[in-house]
Amino acid sequence: xxxxxxxxxxxxxxxxxxxxxxxxxxxxxxxxxxxxxxxxxxxxxxxxxxxxxxxxxxxxxxxxxxxxxxxxxxxxxxxxxxxxxxxxxxxxxxxxxxxxxxxxxxxxxxxxxxxx
Amino acid sequence: xxxxxxxxxxxxxxxxxxxxxxxxxxxxxxxxxxxxxxxxxxxxxxxxxxxxxxxxxxxxxxxxxxxxxxxxxxxxxxxxxxxxxxxxxxxxxxxxxxxxxxxxxxxxxxxx
Numbered sequence: 001x002x003x004x005x006x007x008x009x010x011x012x013x014x015x016x017x018x019x020x021x022x023x024x025x026x027x028x029x030x031x032x033x034x035x036x037x038x039x040x041x042x043x044x045x046x047x048x049x050x051x052x053x054x055x056x057x058x059x060x061x062x063x064x065x066x067x068x069x070x071x072x073x074x075x076x077x078x079x080x081x082x083x084x085x086x087x088x089x090x091x092x093x094x095x096x097x098x099x100x101x102x103x104x105x106x107x108x109x110x111x112x113x114x115x116x
Numbered sequence: 117x118x119x120x121x122x123x124x125x126x127x128x129x130x131x132x133x134x135x136x137x138x139x140x141x142x143x144x145x146x147x148x149x150x151x152x153x154x155x156x157x158x159x160x161x162x163x164x165x166x167x168x169x170x171x172x173x174x175x176x177x178x179x180x181x182x183x184x185x186x187x188x189x190x191x192x193x194x195x196x197x198x199x200x201x202x203x204x205x206x207x208x209x210x211x212x213x214x215x216x217x218x219x220x221x222x223x224x225x226x227x228x
Binding site: 032043046049089095096104106107 | 118120149151158159161164166170171172174204206208213215216217218219220221222224
Protein backbone atom coordinates (compact mmCIF):
# COMPACT_ATOMS: atom_id res chain seq x y z
CA UNK A 1 0.00 0.00 0.00
CA UNK A 2 1.91 3.00 -1.34
CA UNK A 3 0.40 5.90 0.58
CA UNK A 4 2.73 8.49 -0.95
CA UNK A 5 3.41 8.35 -4.67
CA UNK A 6 5.70 10.25 -6.94
CA UNK A 7 4.63 9.17 -10.38
CA UNK A 8 7.52 10.69 -12.30
CA UNK A 9 10.76 8.78 -11.78
CA UNK A 10 12.70 11.49 -13.56
CA UNK A 11 12.50 15.09 -14.70
CA UNK A 12 14.87 17.06 -16.88
CA UNK A 13 14.82 20.87 -17.12
CA UNK A 14 17.03 23.62 -18.44
CA UNK A 15 18.98 25.86 -16.12
CA UNK A 16 17.01 28.96 -15.21
CA UNK A 17 13.62 27.38 -15.90
CA UNK A 18 11.09 26.15 -13.37
CA UNK A 19 11.21 22.60 -12.00
CA UNK A 20 7.90 21.19 -10.80
CA UNK A 21 7.95 17.98 -8.82
CA UNK A 22 4.67 16.31 -7.96
CA UNK A 23 3.48 14.03 -5.21
CA UNK A 24 0.13 12.39 -4.45
CA UNK A 25 -1.03 10.80 -1.23
CA UNK A 26 -3.94 8.65 -0.20
CA UNK A 27 -4.05 8.86 3.58
CA UNK A 28 -6.33 11.72 4.63
CA UNK A 29 -4.81 11.61 8.12
CA UNK A 30 -1.52 13.03 6.85
CA UNK A 31 -1.20 16.56 8.18
CA UNK A 32 2.42 17.49 7.65
CA UNK A 33 4.35 17.26 4.42
CA UNK A 34 8.02 17.64 3.63
CA UNK A 35 10.39 17.63 0.69
CA UNK A 36 13.90 16.22 0.86
CA UNK A 37 16.80 16.24 -1.56
CA UNK A 38 19.11 13.25 -1.66
CA UNK A 39 22.41 12.36 -3.26
CA UNK A 40 23.51 8.71 -3.61
CA UNK A 41 24.84 7.15 -0.41
CA UNK A 42 24.04 10.30 1.59
CA UNK A 43 21.26 11.10 4.00
CA UNK A 44 18.23 13.07 2.80
CA UNK A 45 18.56 16.83 3.20
CA UNK A 46 15.50 18.69 4.40
CA UNK A 47 14.30 21.36 1.98
CA UNK A 48 10.88 22.67 2.91
CA UNK A 49 7.73 21.63 4.72
CA UNK A 50 4.07 22.55 4.90
CA UNK A 51 1.36 21.97 7.43
CA UNK A 52 -2.06 20.84 6.28
CA UNK A 53 -3.58 24.10 7.48
CA UNK A 54 -1.69 25.97 4.77
CA UNK A 55 -1.78 25.72 1.00
CA UNK A 56 1.57 27.33 0.22
CA UNK A 57 4.95 27.76 1.80
CA UNK A 58 7.89 29.55 0.26
CA UNK A 59 11.59 29.53 1.10
CA UNK A 60 13.87 31.24 -1.36
CA UNK A 61 13.78 29.42 -4.67
CA UNK A 62 11.61 26.64 -3.25
CA UNK A 63 7.84 26.77 -2.94
CA UNK A 64 5.60 23.92 -1.85
CA UNK A 65 1.92 23.89 -2.75
CA UNK A 66 -0.64 21.68 -1.04
CA UNK A 67 -4.05 20.83 -2.47
CA UNK A 68 -5.80 18.87 0.25
CA UNK A 69 -8.96 18.18 -1.70
CA UNK A 70 -6.90 16.57 -4.44
CA UNK A 71 -4.43 15.03 -1.98
CA UNK A 72 -1.64 16.49 -4.03
CA UNK A 73 1.45 18.51 -3.31
CA UNK A 74 4.10 19.95 -5.53
CA UNK A 75 7.54 21.49 -5.18
CA UNK A 76 8.48 24.37 -7.44
CA UNK A 77 12.12 25.34 -7.87
CA UNK A 78 12.67 28.69 -9.57
CA UNK A 79 15.12 29.29 -11.12
CA UNK A 80 16.55 25.80 -11.43
CA UNK A 81 20.31 25.43 -11.12
CA UNK A 82 22.61 22.55 -12.10
CA UNK A 83 23.41 22.07 -8.40
CA UNK A 84 19.75 21.17 -7.85
CA UNK A 85 20.30 17.90 -9.72
CA UNK A 86 19.48 15.15 -7.21
CA UNK A 87 16.71 12.79 -6.19
CA UNK A 88 13.80 14.58 -4.54
CA UNK A 89 11.56 12.77 -2.08
CA UNK A 90 8.26 13.94 -0.75
CA UNK A 91 7.25 12.69 2.67
CA UNK A 92 4.11 12.84 4.74
CA UNK A 93 3.44 12.46 8.41
CA UNK A 94 0.47 11.93 10.68
CA UNK A 95 0.32 11.97 14.43
CA UNK A 96 -0.38 8.59 15.98
CA UNK A 97 -2.79 9.72 18.62
CA UNK A 98 -2.48 6.72 20.91
CA UNK A 99 1.26 7.16 21.36
CA UNK A 100 1.84 10.76 20.19
CA UNK A 101 4.32 9.27 17.81
CA UNK A 102 4.80 9.93 14.12
CA UNK A 103 6.58 8.56 11.13
CA UNK A 104 7.55 9.96 7.78
CA UNK A 105 6.16 8.01 4.86
CA UNK A 106 8.26 8.62 1.77
CA UNK A 107 7.48 8.55 -1.91
CA UNK A 108 9.72 6.69 -4.34
CA UNK A 109 11.61 9.80 -5.38
CA UNK A 110 12.06 11.79 -8.59
CA UNK A 111 15.47 12.21 -10.18
CA UNK A 112 15.81 15.86 -11.20
CA UNK A 113 18.44 16.76 -13.76
CA UNK A 114 19.08 20.43 -14.46
CA UNK A 115 20.99 20.92 -17.68
CA UNK A 116 23.33 23.90 -18.08
CA UNK B 117 26.00 19.03 8.01
CA UNK B 118 22.62 18.17 9.50
CA UNK B 119 23.98 17.87 13.03
CA UNK B 120 22.93 14.22 13.25
CA UNK B 121 25.90 11.88 13.67
CA UNK B 122 25.84 8.22 12.80
CA UNK B 123 28.60 5.71 13.46
CA UNK B 124 30.06 3.71 11.94
CA UNK B 125 29.76 4.91 8.34
CA UNK B 126 30.48 1.47 6.94
CA UNK B 127 30.12 -1.97 8.45
CA UNK B 128 30.88 -5.34 6.90
CA UNK B 129 29.91 -8.43 8.84
CA UNK B 130 29.04 -12.08 8.33
CA UNK B 131 25.65 -13.72 8.34
CA UNK B 132 24.47 -14.68 11.78
CA UNK B 133 26.35 -11.89 13.49
CA UNK B 134 25.04 -8.99 15.58
CA UNK B 135 25.85 -5.32 15.08
CA UNK B 136 25.00 -2.05 16.79
CA UNK B 137 24.48 1.20 14.93
CA UNK B 138 24.73 4.43 16.84
CA UNK B 139 23.04 7.78 16.36
CA UNK B 140 23.58 11.10 18.09
CA UNK B 141 20.70 13.50 17.40
CA UNK B 142 20.97 17.23 16.85
CA UNK B 143 21.39 19.22 20.02
CA UNK B 144 17.99 19.81 21.56
CA UNK B 145 16.15 17.20 19.50
CA UNK B 146 14.15 14.76 21.59
CA UNK B 147 12.87 12.51 18.84
CA UNK B 148 14.91 9.93 16.95
CA UNK B 149 13.77 7.90 13.95
CA UNK B 150 15.41 4.96 12.23
CA UNK B 151 14.97 4.18 8.52
CA UNK B 152 16.22 1.47 6.23
CA UNK B 153 16.98 1.93 2.55
CA UNK B 154 17.65 -1.30 0.72
CA UNK B 155 18.94 -1.48 -2.85
CA UNK B 156 16.39 -0.05 -5.28
CA UNK B 157 13.92 0.54 -2.49
CA UNK B 158 12.68 3.64 -0.81
CA UNK B 159 13.14 4.75 2.74
CA UNK B 160 11.31 2.39 5.06
CA UNK B 161 10.43 3.52 8.56
CA UNK B 162 11.61 1.24 11.34
CA UNK B 163 10.99 2.91 14.70
CA UNK B 164 10.66 6.22 16.55
CA UNK B 165 11.77 7.15 20.05
CA UNK B 166 10.88 10.32 21.88
CA UNK B 167 12.77 11.27 25.02
CA UNK B 168 13.60 7.66 25.75
CA UNK B 169 10.20 6.17 24.99
CA UNK B 170 9.19 4.18 21.96
CA UNK B 171 6.47 6.12 20.16
CA UNK B 172 5.95 4.54 16.75
CA UNK B 173 6.90 1.27 15.16
CA UNK B 174 7.08 0.33 11.50
CA UNK B 175 7.80 -3.01 9.87
CA UNK B 176 10.80 -3.66 12.06
CA UNK B 177 11.91 -7.26 12.19
CA UNK B 178 11.92 -9.05 15.53
CA UNK B 179 15.67 -9.55 15.07
CA UNK B 180 16.04 -5.78 15.23
CA UNK B 181 15.70 -3.65 18.34
CA UNK B 182 16.43 -0.09 19.30
CA UNK B 183 16.64 2.12 22.33
CA UNK B 184 17.18 5.74 23.23
CA UNK B 185 19.36 6.54 26.18
CA UNK B 186 19.02 9.33 28.80
CA UNK B 187 21.54 11.44 26.87
CA UNK B 188 19.17 11.03 23.88
CA UNK B 189 21.54 9.09 21.67
CA UNK B 190 20.03 6.00 20.12
CA UNK B 191 21.26 2.59 19.11
CA UNK B 192 19.81 0.16 16.59
CA UNK B 193 20.72 -3.45 17.25
CA UNK B 194 20.55 -5.93 14.39
CA UNK B 195 21.02 -9.60 15.22
CA UNK B 196 21.11 -12.95 13.39
CA UNK B 197 22.03 -10.97 10.32
CA UNK B 198 21.00 -12.19 6.90
CA UNK B 199 22.22 -11.20 3.45
CA UNK B 200 18.97 -9.30 2.90
CA UNK B 201 19.73 -7.00 5.81
CA UNK B 202 22.40 -5.32 3.73
CA UNK B 203 21.21 -1.74 3.36
CA UNK B 204 21.74 1.87 4.28
CA UNK B 205 20.42 2.62 7.75
CA UNK B 206 19.54 6.22 8.46
CA UNK B 207 18.83 7.96 11.68
CA UNK B 208 16.90 11.22 11.83
CA UNK B 209 16.04 13.55 14.65
CA UNK B 210 13.50 16.26 15.28
CA UNK B 211 12.61 18.61 18.09
CA UNK B 212 9.08 17.36 18.36
CA UNK B 213 6.73 15.05 16.58
CA UNK B 214 5.41 16.52 13.32
CA UNK B 215 8.30 18.86 12.76
CA UNK B 216 11.17 18.78 10.31
CA UNK B 217 13.33 15.68 10.69
CA UNK B 218 17.03 15.96 9.92
CA UNK B 219 18.91 12.92 8.71
CA UNK B 220 22.37 11.64 9.38
CA UNK B 221 24.70 10.41 6.67
CA UNK B 222 23.74 6.81 7.26
CA UNK B 223 25.49 3.57 8.04
CA UNK B 224 26.08 1.25 5.12
CA UNK B 225 25.76 -2.32 6.36
CA UNK B 226 27.04 -5.13 4.19
CA UNK B 227 26.32 -8.69 5.28
CA UNK B 228 28.50 -11.28 3.57
